[in-house]
Amino acid sequence: MLILGIETSCDETGIALYDSKRGLLGHKIYSQIPLHVEYGGVVPELASRDHIRKTLPLIASLINESGVDSKKIGGVAYTIGPGLAGALMVGAAVGRSLAMGWNVPAVGVHHMEAHLLAPMLEQNVPAFPFVALLVSGGHTQLVKVSGIGRYELLGESLDDAAGEAFDKVAKLLDLPYPGGAQLAKLAEGGNAGRFHFPRPMTDRPGLDFSFSGLKTAALIAINENTKPDQVLPDAQTMADIAFAFEEAVVETLVLKCRRALEQTNLLRLVIAGGVSANKKLRQRLESELDKIQSKVFYARNEYCTDNGAMIAYTGCQRLMAGLNDGLALVIRPRWPLTDLMPVRADN
Numbered sequence: 125m126l127i128l129g130i131e132t133s134c135d136e137t138g139i140a141l142y143d144s145k146r147g148l149l150g151h152k153i154y155s156q157i158p159l160h161v162e163y164g165g166v167v168p169e170l171a172s173r174d175h176i177r178k179t180l181p182l183i184a185s186l187i188n189e190s191g192v193d194s195k196k197i198g199g200v201a202y203t204i205g206p207g208l209a210g211a212l213m214v215g216a217a218v219g220r221s222l223a224m225g226w227n228v229p230a231v232g233v234h235h236m237e238a239h240l241l242a243p244m245l246e247q248n249v250p251a252f253p254f255v256a257l258l259v260s261g262g263h264t265q266l267v268k269v270s271g272i273g274r275y276e277l278l279g280e281s282l283d284d285a286a287g288e289a290f291d292k293v294a295k296l297l298d299l300p301y302p303g304g305a306q307l308a309k310l311a312e313g314g315n316a317g318r319f320h321f322p323r324p325m326t327d328r329p330g331l332d333f334s335f336s337g338l339k340t341a342a343l344i345a346i347n348e349n350t351k352p353d354q355v356l357p358d359a360q361t362m363a364d365i366a367f368a369f370e371e372a373v374v375e376t377l378v379l380k381c382r383r384a385l386e387q388t389n390l391l392r393l394v395i396a397g398g399v400s401a402n403k404k405l406r407q408r409l410e411s412e413l414d415k416i417q418s419k420v421f422y423a424r425n426e427y428c429t430d431n432g433a434m435i436a437y438t439g440c441q442r443l444m445a446g447l448n449d450g451l452a453l454v455i456r457p458r459w460p461l462t463d464l465m466p467v468r469a470d471n
Contacts, residue, residue, distance in 0.1 A: 125198045125444055128183065128222070129436025132175040132215030133207025133235045135159075135166045138432030139182045141190050141197075142440050148245060150190040151433040153426070154178045161301045165291075172210030179218050197226060199448070201439020204232030205456030206262065212455040220453055229448035231439050236263055236461050238434035239396040241272065241441070242423040245433055250392045250421040255384045258461075259377065259405075260397030261287035261304070265461070266331050266384045269394070272441050273466035278384050279331025286373055287399045289335035293342045293369050297362050298355075307366050308402055314367025315360075319345055321372040326379050331387070333380065335373065342369050370404060378408045382416065391418045401428040441467055 126149075131138035140151035156174050160166050187194055202219030204212055216232065223230035240256050243249060255278070258265045264281040284292065287304055294303025299310065321341045324334045345365050349357040356362060381393055393413060399405065400422050409420045427433055442448075445467045 125440060126192070126196050127436045127440040127443065128197050128200045128219075129233075129432040129434075129439055130179065130183070130200070130202040130215045130219045131235075131238075131430050131432045131435045132179060132211050133203045133205070134211060134430060135171050136430040137175050137178045137182055138430055138435065139179070139186050140432035140436040141186060141192055142433065142436035144440055144444060148433055148436070149192065150186055151431060151436075152182050152186050153429075153431055154182060157302060164295060164301050166208070168208045168210055171208060172214055175211055175214040179214060183218075183222075194226065197228060199223070199228050199439065199443040200226075200230045201233050201435050201443070202230070203235050203238070203435055204454060205459035206235055207457060209455060209457045212457060213453075216453055216455050220451075224451070229443055231442050231448045232454060232456075233435050233438050233442070234459060234461060234464055235430075236260075236265075236397075237273075237275075237464060238438040240267070240269065240394065240461075241438050242396055242427045242431075242434040243394050243421045245427055245437055246421075246423060248421070250394055250419075253390060254392035254394055254421075255381070255388055255390050256394040256396060257377065257381050257400070258397050259286050259395065259399040261285060261291060261399075263397065264333050264335070264377075266380060267461065268384075268388055268390070271466060273464045275461050275464065277462055278387070279333065279380065281333040281335060283334055283336040284339060286333070286335055286377065287397070289339050289373065290399065292339050293366075296343055296346055297366065304399065308370060308404070310363050311366040311370040311404075313360075314363040314365070316367065316371070318364040319368035321345075321368050323372055323376045323379070326376055331380055331384050333376065338369065338372055370402075374402070374405045374408050377405060378412050381409060382412055385413070385416065385418050393418060393420045395420060395422045396428070398429050401425045
């Protein structure tokens with residue numbers, strides 16, 4: 125089954141073609157970073173308008189470059205949530221219209237389920253069941269995954285998501301958008317030991333997270349090390365603060381992941397979402413989980429951020445299982461992962 129996938133939940137327009145037998149045939153991503161950088165963050169109205177401009181041309185370009193006959197496309201998958209309402213509406217309207225015009229089934233995809241399943245695009249895929257850490261700008265969740273659509277929430281952030289905390293601290297340090305990646309880059313030049321920030325909620329049982337206090341600790345360090353005639357600390361101090369902040373986030377995530385695996389008696393961990401591309405997080409997880417004979421799986425960097433490939437793959441699994449949406453145009457800007465309908469119990 126050949127599926128067209130469309131992702132427009134935030135500030136990246138992602139298009140992909142996925143074949144159930146041949147795998148991913150091609151994908152394209154258009155990033156809106158240059159559009160939003162002057163505002164220091166995503167402007168929803170501008171994001172929606174840019175999706176309108178870019179979605180159809182990207183689809184036409186991908187179909188042409190892939191050498192695919194559009195008449196062979198057997199279904200369309202598009203993100204319907206969570207995300208920015210206007211941005212979601214663009215992808216849903218385009219996807220639903222194309223499906224109607226081609227007379228093929230269409231299915232709305234859960235953005236975080238697609239992230240969770242992105243490692244399935246790789247050659248070495250995890251077998252069910254496994255624990256997943258979904259870590260992005262909007263979500264930090266630990267989920268037990270027994271199959272596609274079979275999710276049990278183990279823990280989540282009670283306030284800021286990890287990626288959101290990265291972005292906010294980056295803004296405090298006056299780093300350009302997108303801040304999380306810039307902060308991680310700055311941290312590479314930082315010194316260990318100069319600053320130590322708390323590892324929130326690690327001294328108590330449970331798998332929930334909290335990162336707002338960690339953000340406050342970084343703000344205090346910035347203020348205390350800024351001279352009266354300066355706006356920010358000196359460059360090395362900023363790098364040292366970034367290093368300590370990243371260390372605290374990574375150590376907290378790793379500890380909770382290990383705790384989740386031990387609690388569920390599982391040996392496989394999937395990390396997904398934009399923050400899963402963080403090099404230090406991947407290295408620490410691999411090192412720590414090796415101690416308990418567990419293995420970590422993740423997608424290559426281009427599939428960690430928002431992309432059409434993960435939407436096409438996820439939509440393909442649901443369409444092949446006979447699940448599809450009717451003619452109604454529906455978006456769900458807020459959509460719990462646990463509300464999804466199960467597809468199957470194993471690979």
